[in-house]
Amino acid sequence: MLTAVTRSSVPVSRADVAARTGLTKATVSTQADRLLRARLIVEGEPVARVGPGRPAAGLSLCGDRVAAIGLEIGVDHLTGCVRDLRGAVRHRAVAVGDHRDRQPAEVVRAAADLVAGLRRDAVSDGLSIAGVGVGVPGLVDTLTGQVLLAPNLGWRRLEIGRPLSAAGDGVGVVVENEATLSALAEMGYPTSRSEPDVDTDAGFVVVSGEVGIGAGVVMDGELVRGRHGWSGELGHVTVDAGGDACGCGARGCLEVFAGQEAILLAAGRAEVVPTVRDLGSARAVDALGELVRAAEAGEGTALAALSRAGTALGVALSSAVNMLDVDAVVLGGIYARLAPWVVPQVERELSVRVLRSRLRPVRVVVSRIGPDAAMLGAAALVLRDVLSAPVPWLVS
Amino acid sequence: MLTAVTRSSVPVSRADVAARTGLTKATVSTQADRLLRARLIVEGEPVARVGPGRPAAGLSLCGDRVAAIGLEIGVDHLTGCVRDLRGAVRHRAVAVGDHRDRQPAEVVRAAADLVAGLRRDAVSDGLSIAGVGVGVPGLVDTLTGQVLLAPNLGWRRLEIGRPLSAAGDGVGVVVENEATLSALAEMGYPTSRSEPDVDTDAGFVVVSGEVGIGAGVVMDGELVRGRHGWSGELGHVTVDAGGDACGCGARGCLEVFAGQEAILLAAGRAEVVPTVRDLGSARAVDALGELVRAAEAGEGTALAALSRAGTALGVALSSAVNMLDVDAVVLGGIYARLAPWVVPQVERELSVRVLRSRLRPVRVVVSRIGPDAAMLGAAALVLRDVLSAPVPWLVS
Numbered sequence: 103m104l105t106a107v108t109r110s111s112v113p114v115s116r117a118d119v120a121a122r123t124g125l126t127k128a129t130v131s132t133q134a135d136r137l138l139r140a141r142l143i144v145e146g147e148p149v150a151r152v153g154p155g156r157p158a159a160g161l162s163l164c165g166d167r168v169a170a171i172g173l174e175i176g177v178d179h180l181t182g183c184v185r186d187l188r189g190a191v192r193h194r195a196v197a198v199g200d201h202r203d204r205q206p207a208e209v210v211r212a213a214a215d216l217v218a219g220l221r222r223d224a225v226s227d228g229l230s231i232a233g234v235g236v237g238v239p240g241l242v243d244t245l246t247g248q249v250l251l252a253p254n255l256g257w258r259r260l261e262i263g264r265p266l267s268a269a270g271d272g273v274g275v276v277v278e279n280e281a282t283l284s285a286l287a288e289m290g291y292p293t294s295r296s297e298p299d300v301d302t303d304a305g306f307v308v309v310s311g312e313v314g315i316g317a318g319v320v321m322d323g324e325l326v327r328g329r330h331g332w333s334g335e336l337g338h339v340t341v342d343a344g345g346d347a348c349g350c351g352a353r354g355c356l357e358v359f360a361g362q363e364a365i366l367l368a369a370g371r372a373e374v375v376p377t378v379r380d381l382g383s384a385r386a387v388d389a390l391g392e393l394v395r396a397a398e399a400g401e402g403t404a405l406a407a408l409s410r411a412g413t414a415l416g417v418a419l420s421s422a423v424n425m426l427d428v429d430a431v432v433l434g435g436i437y438a439r440l441a442p443w444v445v446p447q448v449e450r451e452l453s454v455r456v457l458r459s460r461l462r463p464v465r466v467v468v469s470r471i472g473p474d475a476a477m478l479g480a481a482a483l484v485l486r487d488v489l490s491a492p493v494p495w496l497v498s
Numbered sequence: 499m500l501t502a503v504t505r506s507s508v509p510v511s512r513a514d515v516a517a518r519t520g521l522t523k524a525t526v527s528t529q530a531d532r533l534l535r536a537r538l539i540v541e542g543e544p545v546a547r548v549g550p551g552r553p554a555a556g557l558s559l560c561g562d563r564v565a566a567i568g569l570e571i572g573v574d575h576l577t578g579c580v581r582d583l584r585g586a587v588r589h590r591a592v593a594v595g596d597h598r599d600r601q602p603a604e605v606v607r608a609a610a611d612l613v614a615g616l617r618r619d620a621v622s623d624g625l626s627i628a629g630v631g632v633g634v635p636g637l638v639d640t641l642t643g644q645v646l647l648a649p650n651l652g653w654r655r656l657e658i659g660r661p662l663s664a665a666g667d668g669v670g671v672v673v674e675n676e677a678t679l680s681a682l683a684e685m686g687y688p689t690s691r692s693e694p695d696v697d698t699d700a701g702f703v704v705v706s707g708e709v710g711i712g713a714g715v716v717m718d719g720e721l722v723r724g725r726h727g728w729s730g731e732l733g734h735v736t737v738d739a740g741g742d743a744c745g746c747g748a749r750g751c752l753e754v755f756a757g758q759e760a761i762l763l764a765a766g767r768a769e770v771v772p773t774v775r776d777l778g779s780a781r782a783v784d785a786l787g788e789l790v791r792a793a794e795a796g797e798g799t800a801l802a803a804l805s806r807a808g809t810a811l812g813v814a815l816s817s818a819v820n821m822l823d824v825d826a827v828v829l830g831g832i833y834a835r836l837a838p839w840v841v842p843q844v845e846r847e848l849s850v851r852v853l854r855s856r857l858r859p860v861r862v863v864v865s866r867i868g869p870d871a872a873m874l875g876a877a878a879l880v881l882r883d884v885l886s887a888p889v890p891w892l893v894s
Contacts, residue, residue: 241854250857305725319821321725328823329701329717332854335820340851342750343738343813352816352851417739420748421817424731425715427724455736455748458637458728461646 103133104142104163104489113146113160134161140496141167142187142488163188168488168495169229171220171270172481174237174280174474175213175262177201177254177313181474182216184224184231185481187488193223206260213262214269221270232488232495234270235480236262237280239314241332247277253349254314276483281334283479284310284434285318285325286486287471299467305428307419308469309336310476311435313362319426337361339418359414362390362436369393369407390436397443405443412444416451423456423464434469441468499529500538500559500885509542509556530557536892537563538583538884559584564884564891565625567616567666568877570633570676570870571609571658573597573650573709577870578612580620580627581877583884589619602656609658610665617666628884628891630666631876632658633676635710637728643673649746650710672879677730679875680706680830681714681721682882683867695863701824703815704865705732706872707831709758715822733757735814755810758786758832765789765803786832793839801839808840812847819852819860830865837864 106122107114114122120130137143144164165186173182178200184193195216201209217234224231240252247263249255263275285308288300300306305321315337319326327333337357338350345354358364366389396404419431431452437444445466452464469475488495502518503510510518516526533539540560561582569578574596580589591612597605613630620627636648643659645651659671681704684696696702701717711733715722723729733753734746741750754760762785792800815827827848833840841862848860865871884891 241857251853253853317821321722326717326822329825330823330854330858332857333821333823335823335853338820338851338853339817340737340813341739343810350851350853355851414739417736418817421735421814422821424734425713425729425818425821426722427726427729427731429725455734455746455751457647457649457731457734457746458726461637461728462726 103130104137104492107143107161107163108489110162113162115158115160117158119161136496137492140492142492142495165190165192166228167230168232168485169224169227170232170481170484170488171217171224171234171273172237172477172479172484173213173217173234173266174283174477174480175201175209175239175255176280177239180209180213180216181477182213182220183474183477183481184220184227184229185478185485186229187485189482189485191478192227192229193220195220201255206255206257209255210260210262210265214265217266217269231270231273233274233276233484234266235283235483236266236275236277237283237476237480238262238277239280239312239316241330241335242277242279244277244331247275249277274484278480278483279316279318279331279334280476281308281310281316281336282318282325282327282331283477283483284308284316284469284471284475285320285334285479286482287475287479288318288432288434288469289320289323289325299470300430300432300465304430305426306430306432306467307334307336307422307426307428308432308434308475309415309419309437311337311360311362311437312473315357315361315435317422319428321426321428336418336422339421341414341417356414356418360411360418365407365411365436365440366390366393368410369396369404390439394439408440408443409447411440412447413451415444416448417455419448420451420455423452423458427458428464429462430465430467432467432469434471434475435473438469438472499526500533500888503539503557503559504885506558509558511554511556513554515557532892533888536888538888538891561586561588562624563626564628564881565620565623566628566877566880566884567613567620567630567669568633568873568875568880569609569613569630569662570679570873570876571597571605571635571651572676573635576605576609576612577873578609578616579870579873579877580616580623580625581874581881582625583881585878585881587874588623588625589616591616591619597651602651602653605651606656606658606661610661613662613665627666627669629670629672629880630662631679631879632662632671632673633679633872633876634658634673635676635708635712637726637731638673638675640673640727643671645673670880674876674879675712675714675727675730676872677704677706677712677732678714678721678723678727679873679879680704680712680865680867680871681716681730681875682878683871683875684714684828684830684865685716685719685721695866696826696828696861700826701822702826702828702863703730703732703818703822703824704828704830704871705811705815705833707733707756707758707833708869711753711757711831713818715824717822717824732814732818735817737810737813752810752814756807756814761803761807761832761836762786762789764806765792765800786835790835804836804839805843807836808843809847811840812844813851815844816847816851819848819854823854824860825858826861826863828863828865830867830871831869834865834868 165188169186180197267275308318317334317336342354348355561584565582576593663671704714713730713732734751738750744751
C-alpha cells in the first residue's frame with residue numbers, strides 16, 4: 103500500500119491505490135487510516151480525476167515524522183544529511199579533511215559527531231530517526247557494519263556500525279559501498295523527482311568516482327550486489343595490463359588513469375588540494391573547478407589529461423558492459439562535472455569495444471544528482487526499509 | 499514434484515518427495531502415478547532408508563520416452579547429440595569443417611542434416627524429441643531464433659530457428675549463446691553427475707573458448723543473461739587498450755591474446771589446421787594436441803604462448819570478477835585442456851588484480867565436462883522446460 107503511494111509522483115486517491123494493488127477499497131481505507139494516524143502519509147487536496155465521479159482526496163508520503171540519516175565517508179570529506187520519508191533533505195552537514203592523514207578511529211569519531219549533530223537537528227524538527235545509512239569507498243560487511251577493505255582510506259577491518267549507532271542514540275546502522283548507494287539514488291527510490299533518468303529495468307552501471315572509482319550495477323530493476331556485496335569495483339578493472347602501479351597492488355587499473363588525483367597529476371596540478379566540492383568555504387580550494395576552468399580556456403595539458411581519463415573510463419566501462427549487457431552507463435561523481443570532456447571519449451570506446459554496440463548502442467547518461475548521490479542513497483536505503491515494512495511505525 | 503526427483507542424485511521415495519516439496523503424500527502419489535504412466539519417471543528397487551519403516555520404492559527420471567537434441571555450431575565444427583530426460587547422451591553426430599570458408603546457408607543446411615539424422619536415431623529408439631537447443635558463438639535473439647552477430651563465423655542476422663525446426667519435424671528450436679549453455683551444463687541440470695563442481699549459489703563465471711572466447715555468468719543459482727541475453731562477452735574484455743587489432747574492430751581484446759588461433763600463432767603453429775577435438779578421424783589434425791605435446795616436452799615457444807594466453811585470461815577474468823563479485827571461475831573449452839599451463843597464470847592475476855582477493859580468494863576450477871559443454875547445455879535447456887512444465891507430456 104505504501105509502495106503504491108511511493109511509486110506515484112503525484113498524490114493518489116484510495117481508489118487508485120486499490121486499482122494498483124488489487125486490494126479492496128475497504129482494505130485500502132482501513133490501511134490508509136492507520137498510515138494517516140501514524141503520520142507516514144498525508145491526505146491532501148482533492149485530486150483531479152479522469153472520468154466521472156467526484157474528486158477524491160490524494161494520498162502522499164508524509165515528511166513530518168520519520169527520517170533517516172545518510173552519511174558518506176569519502177577520502178577527503180564526510181557529508182551527512184537528514185532525509186525525510188518524502189525524500190526531502192532537511193539538514194546537511196559537512197566536514198572536510200584528508201582522511202589518509204588521520205587515524206581511522208579519529209575519522210570514525212568525526213563521523214559519529216556528524217551523526218549526533220544531525221540527530222539533534224532531526225529531533226528539534228520533531229522527526230524520528232529510522233536509522234543511519236553509511237556509504238564507504240570500499241568493501242564492506244553489511245551484516246556486521248565493518249569496513250573490510252578501503253584501499254584509498256587505508257582502512258582494513260574497521261568496525262563503524264557500533265560507534266555510529268551510539269551516536270544516533272542506538273538506532274540501526276547499515277554500512278554499504280558508496281557506489282552501490284549512488285546506484286540506489288539513481289534508481290530514484292524514494293524520490294522527489296518525477297522520473298529517474300534511466301529505465302531501471304533496462305539495466306545500467308552507475309560510475310561513482312572521486313579519489314577512487316566505484317560502480318553500482320542495476321539489472322532488472324534490482325541492485326546487483328554480487329556474492330558478498332563487493333561487485334562494481336570498476337576502479338580496478340584493467341585498462342592496460344602493463345600500465346602504472348595502482349594503490350591496490352596491481353597495474354594499469356582504471357584508477358591509475360581516471361581517478362581524481364591521477365587526472366590532476368596528469369594535468370600538472372599535483373600541488374592543489376584535492377577536494378572536489380564547493381563547500382561554501384573561502385578556504386576550500388576547488389581543484390576540480392580549476393581544472394574545469396583550464397579545460398574551458400582550452401589549456402592543452404588539461405584537455406589531454408581529461409581525454410586520457412575519458413578514454414580509460416570508456417575502456418573499463420566497455421569491459422563491464424561486455425560482461426553485463428546493460429543498456430546504459432550513468433556518469434556520476436566527478437565525471438558528471440567533467441562530462442563535456444569525458445562523454446565523447448566514453449561514447450567512442452563503448453561504440454568500438456562493446457560487441458552489442460553493433461546491434462544496440464549503449465546510452466551514456468550524465469547523472470543529475472551530483473556529488474551527494476552516495477549520501478542520498480545511504481538515507482534511501484534506510485527509508486526503503488520503512489516503506490516496505492512500516493508496521494513498527496504504526497504504533498504511536 | 500519432478501524437480502524434487504531431478505535434484506536428487508539417487509532415487510527418492512514418495513515420502514521423501516512429500517517431505518521435500520511440502521505436498522501431501524496423497525498428492526505425491528497421484529502425481530507420481532501420472533508421471534509413471536507418462537514414462538517421465540520410473541519406479542526402481544526399494545530405497546535403503548534411514549530410520550524405521552519398510553523400504554520404499556525409489557522414483558527417478560525415466561530416459562525411455564522424452565529426449566532433446568542439443569547442437570553446437572562452432573567455428574570449425576558442428577556437434578550434436580540426442581540427450582534423454584535422465585541426461586544420458588544416446589546418440590552423437592559430428593561434422594568438421596571451417597565455417598568461415600562457407601556460405602552461412604550451407605552451414606545451416608549441414609546443421610539441419612545433422613538434426614534430421616539425430617531425430618531419426620531418436621525415433622528408432624522410441625524417443626520423442628521435445629525440442630532442439632542450439633549453441634552459437636555470438637549474440638542471438640532467442641525469441642526469433644536469429645543469430646544476430648557472430649564475428650568469428652562472419653554471420654549477421656541469420657535465421658536458423660525455422661530451418662532447424664523443419665529438420666526436427668516441426669519441434670521447437672531455442673537458440674542461445676554457446677557460453678551461456680556451457681554455464682548451464684556446469685550447473686549440472688539435469689545431471690547424471692552426482693554433484694556440480696562449483697556451488698551454484700556462490701556465483702561463478704564459466705569460460706568457454708575455442709576460436710572465440712565466451713563466458714557464462716551464474717549468480718544466486720541463476721544464469722545472468724543480461725538485458726538482451728548478450729552478457730558474458732569475455733573475449734572482448736580489454737586486456738591492453740593499445741594492443742593488437744581484434745576481429746571485432748577493437749584493440750587488445752582477450753581474444754587477441756588467448757583465442758585458440760592466437761595461441762597457435764604465438765606458438766609458431768600458424769600452418770596447422772585449427773581443429774580442437776579428437777574426432778576419431780585419421781585426417782583430423784589435432785593442432786591443440788600438438789601444442790600440448792610441445793608444452794609437455796618443454797618447448798620454449800609453446801610455453802611462452804601458453805603463459806601469455808594464461809596471463810591475458812587472468813587479466814580479463816579479474817576485470818569480470820571485480821565487476822561481478824563471484825566466488826569462482828570455471829575454465830572450460832580449450833582452457834580445460836591447457837589447464838596445467840594456464841591455471842597458475844590465471845590464479846596469479848586474480849590474486850593480484852581482484853580487490854576482493856585480499857579478503858576471499860577466487861577459486862579456479864577446471865571444467866570436467868570438456869568440449870561438449872555447449873552441446874550438453876543446449877539439450878539441457880530443452881529438457882529443463884520439460885521438467886518444469888511436464889503437463890503436455892502427461893497425455894499419451
